[in-house]
Amino acid sequence: FLSTKLVVMYAKCRSLREARKVFDEMPQRNAVSWTTMIAAYAKHGKAEEALKLFNEMKENGVEIDSFSFASVLPACSKLGSLDQTKRVHEEIRKRGIEDNVFVGSGLVGTYVKCGSLEDARNVFDKMPEKNVVSWTAMITGYAQNGKVSKARKLFDKMPERNVVSWNAMLAGYVRNGIVDQALRLFVKMPERNVSSWNAMIGGFSQSGDVKTALEFFEKMPSRDVISWNTMISAYAQNWDFNEALNMYRQMQEAGVQPNSATFASALPACANSAAVQQGKEIHDDFRRSGLGRNLFVGSALVDMYAKCGSIEDARKVFDKMPERNVVSWTAMIGGYAMNGNGKEALQLFKEMQRSGVKPN
RNA sequence: GGUAACUCAAA
Numbered sequence: 001f002l003s004t005k006l007v008v009m010y011a012k013c014r015s016l017r018e019a020r021k022v023f024d025e026m027p028q029r030n031a032v033s034w035t036t037m038i039a040a041y042a043k044h045g046k047a048e049e050a051l052k053l054f055n056e057m058k059e060n061g062v063e064i065d066s067f068s069f070a071s072v073l074p075a076c077s078k079l080g081s082l083d084q085t086k087r088v089h090e091e092i093r094k095r096g097i098e099d100n101v102f103v104g105s106g107l108v109g110t111y112v113k114c115g116s117l118e119d120a121r122n123v124f125d126k127m128p129e130k131n132v133v134s135w136t137a138m139i140t141g142y143a144q145n146g147k148v149s150k151a152r153k154l155f156d157k158m159p160e161r162n163v164v165s166w167n168a169m170l171a172g173y174v175r176n177g178i179v180d181q182a183l184r185l186f187v188k189m190p191e192r193n194v195s196s197w198n199a200m201i202g203g204f205s206q207s208g209d210v211k212t213a214l215e216f217f218e219k220m221p222s223r224d225v226i227s228w229n230t231m232i233s234a235y236a237q238n239w240d241f242n243e244a245l246n247m248y249r250q251m252q253e254a255g256v257q258p259n260s261a262t263f264a265s266a267l268p269a270c271a272n273s274a275a276v277q278q279g280k281e282i283h284d285d286f287r288r289s290g291l292g293r294n295l296f297v298g299s300a301l302v303d304m305y306a307k308c309g310s311i312e313d314a315r316k317v318f319d320k321m322p323e324r325n326v327v328s329w330t331a332m333i334g335g336y337a338m339n340g341n342g343k344e345a346l347q348l349f350k351e352m353q354r355s356g357v358k359p360n
Numbered sequence: 361g362g363u364a365a366c367u368c369a370a371a
Contacts, residue, residue: 008361035362070363106364136365143366167366174367195367202368229368261369268370299370306371330371 004033011040031062039071042078050075051084064091066100073106077113085114089123101127105134112141132158136165143172167195174203198226205234225251225259232265236272244269245278258285260294267300276308293321299328306335326357 003026010019023029023037034057041050054072058064069092076085089107092098098107104127111120124130124138135158142151155161155169166189173182182203186196197220204213213234217227228251235244248266251258263286270279283301291297298321305314318324318332329352336345352359 005361011362030362032362037362039363065363067363073364100363102364104364109365131365133365138365140365162365164366169366171367193366198367200367224367226368231368233369259368264369266369271370294369296370301370303371325370327371332371334371 003027004030004036007033008036011036016040016044016046029060029062031057031065031068034062035065035068035071038068038075042071042074045078047075047078051079064095066097066103069097070100070102070106073103073110077110080114082111082114082116082119085110086119089119098123098126099128101129101131101134105131105137108134108141109137112137112144117141117145117147132160132162132165135159136168139165139172140168143168144175146176148172148176148178163189163191163193163196166190167193167199170196171199174199174206177206179203179207179209194220194222194224194227198224198230201227201230201234205230205237208238210234210238210240223254223256225256225262228254228256229259229261229265232262232269236265236269239272241269241273241275245275248282258289258291260291260297263289263291264294264296264300267297267304271300271304271307274308276305276310279304279308295321295323295325295328299325299331302328302335303331306331306338309339311335311339311341324355324357326352326360329357330359 003022006022007019010022019037019040023033026033034053038050038053041053050072057068069088072088076088092103097103104123107123108120111123120138120141124134127134135154139151139154142154151169151172155165158165166185170182170185173185182200186200189196197216201213201216204216213231217223217231220227228247232244232247235247244266263282266282267279270282286297298317301317302314305317314332314335318328321328333345333348336348
């Protein structure tokens with residue numbers, strides 16, 4: 001069908017809305033159009049929507065194949081619910097497609113992100129054929145959960161490696177604070193991409209070596225938005241707030257489109273230096289960016305206004321947030337406490353508990 | 361014609 005191709009096209013051009021419009025108006029939807037929409041939502045981080053569509057697909061009696069499962073698994077990863085993932089896994093088993101390498105690798109990664117290394121390893125061991133993606137997903141599982149040597153054993157054992165596998169191992173060393181090993185890999189790897197460089201910059205930043213982080217940033221062949229965000233964070237987290245804001249400005253001059261992480265990285269620099277004027281400018285930039293509301297940016301804004309003493313503005317942002325978690329609540333409550341308004345702080349604390357958010 | 365793995369962010 002022609003409209004199926006249209007949905008695919010719009011989804012590829014990352015125009016979710018347009019794709020959905022065509023999808024909704026289609027006279028007949030097949031497995032391809034359903035899967036395309038599910039994958040598009042998952043890619044945009046809209047996990048609930050992806051799962052909703054997946055369930056609707058089942059209700060409509062459309063056949064769910066390995067493509068559909070592999071597409072919905074990233075949404076399960078984002079939700080992080082082990083129960084949800086086990087339910088999907090059960091459906092996969094029932095349909096007898098757990099041997100598919102895309103489905104298997106997806107399951108490994110999803111179990112990792114739901115915090116169950118055991119289930120991940122189980123699926124991994126049972127896979128009749130593994131490819132570089134399956135191996136890399138398993139390595140990431142160990143590497144990101146404090147088991148670097150297990151990760152390294154797998155890494156050395158895997159039949160073939162690509163740049164992503166090298167990056168996964170490198171990131172594992174970084175995550176566990178072993179920057180020298182990360183650097184050793186970085187030097188040794190047969191090819192590097194922008195992610196490899198970004199990971200190293202993050203590693204140096206994490207160990208407090210902003211100087212070397214900057215050297216790598218300047219030396220790398222090309223920089224993407226993550227490179228810039230990492231440097232902004234590097235300065236902000238190492239108490240050089242002016243340089244953080246400087247990087248933010250340079251990024252704009254370089255014509256790089258900021259994303260939500262950019263704002264969430266730059267705002268703490270204003271918060272911690274009580275730079276309310278710059279904070280307001282960044283708030284304006286965010287509104288003008290056309291990026292949708294974001295939990296991280298919302299919390300960073302609340303914290304920025306609160307720490308700058310503009311408690312009213314903090315509350316305005318807080319009230320407009322569509323979703324709040326313990327970080328947003330804590331930022332707001334802390335703001336009132338700092339302001340000497342213990343009464344309002346206490347009241348909000350109770351309100352937070354009433355809304356089902358647990359303090360930590 | 362649709363699918364899986366790596367790097368950045370808030371109290």
